[in-house]
Amino acid sequence: xxxxxxxxxxxxxxxxxxxxxxxxxxxxxxxxxxxxxxxxxxxxxxxxxxxxxxxxxxxxxxxxxxxxxxxxxxxxxxxxxxxxxxxxxxxxxxxxxxxxxxxxxxxxxxxxxxxxxxxxxxxxxxxxxxxxxxxxxxxxxxxxxxxxxxxxxxxxxxxxxxxxxxxxxxxxxxxxxxxxxxxxxxxxxxxxxxxxxxxxxxxxxxxxxxxxxxxxxxxxxxxxxxxxxxxxxxxxxxxxxxxxxxxxxxxxxxxxxxxxxxxxxxxxxxxxxxxxxxxxxxxxxxxxxxxxxxxxxxxxxxxxxxxxxxxxxxxxxxxxxxxxxxxxxxxxxxxxxxxxxxxxxxxxxxxxxxxxxxxxxxxxxxxxxxxxxxxxxxxxxxxxxxxxxxxxxxxxxxxxxxxxxxxxxxxxxxxxxxxxxxxxxxxxxxxxxxxxxxxxxxxxxxxxxxxxxxxxxxxxxxxxxxxxxxxxxxxxxxxxxxxxxxxxxxxxxxxxxxxxxxxxxxxxxxxxxxxxxxxxxxxxxxxxxxxxxxxxxxxxxxxxxxxxxxxxxxxxxxxxxxxxxxxxxxxxxxxxxxxxxxxxxxxxxxxxxxxxxxxxxxxxxxxxxxxxxxxxxxxxxxxxxxxxxxxxxxxxxxxxxxxxxxxxxxxxxxxxxxxxxxxxxxxxxxxxxxxxxxxxxxxxxxxxxxxxxxxxxxxxxxxxxxxxxxxxxxxxxxxxxxxxxxxxxxxxxxxxxxxxxxxxxxxxxxxxxxxxxxxxxxxxxxxxxxxxxxxxxxxxxxxxxxxxxxxxxxxxxxxxxxxxxxxxxxxxxxxxxxxxxxxxxxxxxxxxxxxxxxxxxxxxxxxxxxxxxxxxxxxxxxxxxxxxxxxxxxxx
Numbered sequence: 001x002x003x004x005x006x007x008x009x010x011x012x013x014x015x016x017x018x019x020x021x022x023x024x025x026x027x028x029x030x031x032x033x034x035x036x037x038x039x040x041x042x043x044x045x046x047x048x049x050x051x052x053x054x055x056x057x058x059x060x061x062x063x064x065x066x067x068x069x070x071x072x073x074x075x076x077x078x079x080x081x082x083x084x085x086x087x088x089x090x091x092x093x094x095x096x097x098x099x100x101x102x103x104x105x106x107x108x109x110x111x112x113x114x115x116x117x118x119x120x121x122x123x124x125x126x127x128x129x130x131x132x133x134x135x136x137x138x139x140x141x142x143x144x145x146x147x148x149x150x151x152x153x154x155x156x157x158x159x160x161x162x163x164x165x166x167x168x169x170x171x172x173x174x175x176x177x178x179x180x181x182x183x184x185x186x187x188x189x190x191x192x193x194x195x196x197x198x199x200x201x202x203x204x205x206x207x208x209x210x211x212x213x214x215x216x217x218x219x220x221x222x223x224x225x226x227x228x229x230x231x232x233x234x235x236x237x238x239x240x241x242x243x244x245x246x247x248x249x250x251x252x253x254x255x256x257x258x259x260x261x262x263x264x265x266x267x268x269x270x271x272x273x274x275x276x277x278x279x280x281x282x283x284x285x286x287x288x289x290x291x292x293x294x295x296x297x298x299x300x301x302x303x304x305x306x307x308x309x310x311x312x313x314x315x316x317x318x319x320x321x322x323x324x325x326x327x328x329x330x331x332x333x334x335x336x337x338x339x340x341x342x343x344x345x346x347x348x349x350x351x352x353x354x355x356x357x358x359x360x361x362x363x364x365x366x367x368x369x370x371x372x373x374x375x376x377x378x379x380x381x382x383x384x385x386x387x388x389x390x391x392x393x394x395x396x397x398x399x400x401x402x403x404x405x406x407x408x409x410x411x412x413x414x415x416x417x418x419x420x421x422x423x424x425x426x427x428x429x430x431x432x433x434x435x436x437x438x439x440x441x442x443x444x445x446x447x448x449x450x451x452x453x454x455x456x457x458x459x460x461x462x463x464x465x466x467x468x469x470x471x472x473x474x475x476x477x478x479x480x481x482x483x484x485x486x487x488x489x490x491x492x493x494x495x496x497x498x499x500x501x502x503x504x505x506x507x508x509x510x511x512x513x514x515x516x517x518x519x520x521x522x523x524x525x526x527x528x529x530x531x532x533x534x535x536x537x538x539x540x541x542x543x544x545x546x547x548x549x550x551x552x553x554x555x556x557x558x559x560x561x562x563x564x565x566x567x568x569x570x571x572x573x574x575x576x577x578x579x580x581x582x583x584x585x586x587x588x589x590x591x592x593x594x595x596x597x598x599x600x601x602x603x604x605x606x607x608x609x610x611x612x613x614x615x616x617x618x619x620x621x622x623x624x625x626x627x628x629x630x631x632x633x634x635x636x637x638x639x640x641x642x643x644x645x646x647x648x649x650x651x652x653x654x655x656x657x658x659x660x661x662x663x664x665x666x667x668x669x670x671x672x673x674x675x676x677x678x679x680x681x682x683x684x685x686x687x688x689x690x691x692x693x694x695x696x697x698x699x700x701x702x703x704x705x706x707x708x709x710x711x712x713x714x715x716x717x718x719x720x721x722x723x724x725x726x727x728x729x730x731x732x733x734x735x736x737x738x739x740x741x742x743x744x745x746x747x748x749x750x751x752x753x754x755x756x757x758x759x760x761x762x763x764x765x766x767x768x769x770x771x772x773x774x775x776x777x778x779x780x781x782x783x784x785x786x787x788x789x790x791x792x793x794x795x796x797x798x799x800x801x802x803x804x805x806x807x808x809x810x811x812x813x814x815x816x817x818x819x820x821x822x823x824x825x826x827x828x829x830x831x832x833x834x835x836x837x838x839x840x841x842x843x844x845x846x847x848x849x850x851x852x853x854x855x856x857x858x859x860x861x862x863x864x865x866x867x868x869x870x871x872x873x874x875x876x
Contacts, residue, residue, distance in 0.1 A: 033228075033231070033232045033236075034232070034235075034236035034239070035125070035129070035236075036228065037224060037228050037229075037232070037235060037236040037239040038129050038133075038236050038238055038239050039060055039125075039129070040223060040224055040225070040228065040239070041223040041224055041236075041238075041239035041242045041243055042060055042129060042132045042133070042136070042239075042242065043057060043058075043060050044221045044222065044223035044224075045132075045136060045140070045221075045223060045242050045246070046060070046073055046132065047221060048220075048221045048246070049073055049076045049077050050069065050072065050073055050076065052076050053072055053075075053076050055069065055072070057069055060125075060128055060129070060132065061123045061124065061125045061128040061129075062123055064098075064120060064128055064131075065094060065120065065121050065122075065123050066089075066093075066094045066097060066121075067085065067086075067094055067095075067096070067097025067098040067099075067100065067101055067117075067120075067121075068085055068087075068097060070097070070098060070101045070120075071085050071097055071100060071101050071104075073135070074101055074104055074105070074135070077135070077139045077140075078104075078108075078139065080104075082100055082101070082104050083100045085097045085100070091121060094121045095117045095118060095121050098117035098120045098121055099117045102115065102117060102131075105134060105135065105138065108138055110134060110138055115127050115130060115131050115134075133238050133242075136238075136241075136242050136245070140242070140245040140246070140249065141241060141245045149171075149241070152171075152241065152244060152245060152248060153168065153170075153171070155248060156168045156180065156184070156244060159183070159184055159187045159188075160180055160183040160184065160187065162187075163179070163183040163186070163187075163195070165177075165179055165200045166179050166180055166183045168180050170237070171237045171240040171241045171244065172234050172235045172236070172237050172240060173234060173235070175229065175235065175240050175244075176203060176229055176230065176235060177200050177203040177206060178198075178203045178204075178205075178206025178207035178208075178209070178210055178226070178229075179198060179200060179206055181206070181207065181210030181211070181214075181243075181247070182195060182198055182206055182209060182210045183195065184244075184247050184251070185210060185213055185214065185218070185247075188251040189217070189218070192213050192217055193209065193210075193213060203226070203229070203230050204226045204227075204230055207226035207229060207230065208226045211224070211225075211226065214246075214247065214250075218247075218250045219250070220246045220247065220250055221246075223239070223242065223243045223246070224239060224243060320353065320357060323350070323353065324350055327342075327344075327350055330342050380453075381450075381453055381455055384446055384449060384450055384453075384455070385450060385455060385457070385461070387446055388443065388446045388447060388450065388461060388465075391439055391442060391443050391446070392443055392464055392465075392468060394439070395436065395439055395440065395443065395468060396468070398436060399471055399472075399475065402475055403474065403475065403478060406475070406478035406479060406481075406482050407478060407482075408482075409485075410422065411485060411486050411489045412489070414489070415493065415580075416490070416493035416494065416496070416497045416580075417580060419486065419489050419490045419493055420490065422486055423486050423487070423490060426479075426482060426483060426486055429479070430479060430483070433475065433476070433479060440468060440469065440472050443465055443468055444465055444469065447461050447462060447465040492571075495567065496564060496567055496568070497580075499560055499563055499564045499567070500564065500579045500580065500581055501581050502560055503557065503560040503561055503564070503579060503581075503582070504579060504581035504582035504584070505581075506553070506556065506557050506560070507557050507582055507584045507589065508582055508584065510550070510553055510554065510557060510589070511584050511588070511589065511592065513550065514589075514592040514593060514595075514596055515592070517543070517596050517599075518592070518595055518596055518599060520543075521596070521599035521600065521602070521603045522599060525606075525610070527610060527614060528614075528617075528689065528690060528691060529614065529617075529618070529691075529693075530611075530614045530615060530617075530618050532614070533607065533610050533611045533614045534611070536607060536610075537607050537611065540603055540604070540607060544600060547596075547597075547600075551593075554589060554590075554593055557586075557589060558586050558589065558590075561586050616687070617687050617689050620680070620683050620684050620687055620689060621684070621689060621692045621693075621694055622694055623680055624677070624680040624681060624684055624692060624695070625692055625694035625695035625697075626694075627673070627676065627677045627680060628677060628695045628697040628698075628699075628702060629694075629695050629697065631673060631674065631677060631697075631702055632695075632696075632697040632701065632702060632705065634670070635702070635705040635706060635708075635709050636705070638663070638667060638709055638713075639705075639708065639709055639712060641663070642660070642663060642709075642712055642713055642716055643712075643751070643753070645659055645660060645663070645716070653720055653723055653724045653727065653737070654724070656720050657717065657720050657721065657724070660713065660716055660717045660720065661717065663713055664713045664714070664717065667709060667710065667713060674702065674706055677699070677702060678699065681699040719792075719793065719794060722794050723737065723793075723794065723797060726794070726797050726798065732797075737797070740793075740796065740797055740800055741793070743763060743766075743767070743796075744763075744793050744796050746763075747759045747760070747762060747763040747766075753792070753793070754790040754791060754792050754793070755790065755791045755796070756789060756790055756791075757780060757784075757789055757790075757791075759791075760780070760783070760791045760796075761776055764776075764779070779799070782799060783795040783796065783798070783799045810867050810868045810870065813867040813870060814863070814864055814867040814868075817863035817864075817866075817867060818863075820832070820835045820836075821863065824855075825851070825853055825855060825864070826851035826853065826855075826856055826857075826860035826861060826862060826863065827848075827860070827861050827863045828857075828859055828860060828861070829841075829845050829859060829861065832844050832845060832861075844861075844863075844866065845861065847866060848861035848862055848863060848865075848866045849861070849862045849865055849866070850862065
């Protein structure tokens, strides 16, 4: 990951880009206007370089995703070749290309964190803009000064200082009026802009003039539109810096002309200094000339070689270096002052001195090589002798006891497993012996080389080497002899071992079969159906059919054991211990076989008894199922019929009640059949029967259905009775009830006997209600006071009857009081007592407020506030 929020040099000299006042737009959260400006500016900047390579980009975050144009951009602006790009279209190729680009930027001394190649490949706009800004800082702005932003700002301030109405303090609002851009152009190319005609209050004209002139005459691409800057309260700083840096680079050539004039003033001053440098060169060159030394002379100096290299030569090296520095400085100053080059006298050229110096170093190298070669020869002799002694010691220690080991006869009383172990051990020794062959050959080769180099102690070396070689030959012969003896013994014991193995291979599965058979024959079975017990009986008969074959296998296994006993007795083989492959013996095989034969008839009897029990269970299942398969559908049918009666509106409410009560009587008369089914269910439970394939109904299903049926008929009768009460109380006709029922049924889409809130709302809209959320909530609180989220038919009737009935209003009551008051705005207590019953007159007098109008009289009462309070429109 890379980061681009630094812009200062750090302590070790690397470029750490600006600590911007806004960082990178606060965790990459760019203002949309700024992001638009950056996209446009950065795209134009990139294209101004990419067009040199015959290409361009259209979408800054999309066109850099594969890394190819990003690498090309870096090559164009840096003049360097990057690593070869990956041309594949796979994600891994794109990530590789972007990483190469990021590594190149990092290699230019830029510390980057928080930008990942994966984000560029994924088209992350914020990360892509941040990366391009980092490139612009490094390759377009940093070159201006070590502190890029301050350097560019200082350049702008210096160039625009003479211009009226231009005050460059930053890279955002200071450029909004366009005069800063125009001033930069006029300062360097005054013929391109008539600055005197520009007005500060016309930023659009100023900006368009600067951008058009820069594009046409200065080869600066149009990176922003005037609207982008004028229409933004604070233009994007990075976009403005990028644009301004292009002006800097376009005018940088003019900067060089300013310094050229200063050179002329220095021409005459260099003459005296040049003459002094010439004299210094001649003197140093004469002192540093080294004579050609003979070998005899060089050998006399060998003993002083280290002192020479440490004490005498370093000053000469410094003099030679200073000589070259003086010569190069002199030639440079002569060339810069347009003077002829200095030519030293013959034999004092830098090349002459270098040749002489090379001869000295060649002689030094020759002596050093001879000395090193002599030291190496002596070191090698000592090393070889020590190497011979070490290898010989190691080998002699290894051979100790080996001859005695090879002459043992331990195989004569060993078992087969012990023989095999001895053979493996011997094979390991043979491998070890072969591995030591190289050491013996190395010992002999080292002894030969010591002889050839005239080692002073060669006789003792030769004697020791010969002893080692003789012992090696003896070990080889003993090894071969022991190998033959071990192999003969192994073949004798392998025949018996094969018989042991065959016995084990056949006895183990047969023993497992017998153990499994005994386990199965004694296993307590649990079955629930006649089919399961029949399956067990069939499996048992199949098992009994395998017993003759099993007996043949038993006899064959015992025959193998008898053959082993015969071989041991005939060849007097030492067979220590028992069969190594199994713990099973013939006695155990016979005992288990007898046990199997005893368990078979016991299993026969248990299966017969269980079969009889399952037949009785099957009878109980069918008996229960026959009744349940009739009762269950009957209950369901009655439920549906009751639902139809309550919804189809056939006849009057009284007719529906009569019909439903007859249904209720029929249902109650059906109870004995439910009780009979309960008795059958009790028998099934006592028999521990847990399933019944002959029916999908359980007793629990029947009970729940029966209870629901009783509840439904009772609830339905109660609903019809309530509808009768509502009809009679509110004077609703049968036709209105039918109409209410039809509307309710229409919006009861699930046929559940109630509407949910959405269905109820749709119903109200269909009959003309213009509902807002508050009004609908008020209506729901009336029809659903328990907040269950549903509307019953009774609640629907109550609401509809209340909505359609004639009701009094506050205005109507006010009008009525006004009649009693003789059209006055107030009423007197005597008028109330004259027109209303005494208790109601007293009620009004006690609660009416005094009338305060200008036309009032003593004792006048305010019937208007009283009337509105009755309907909740004011407080009593």
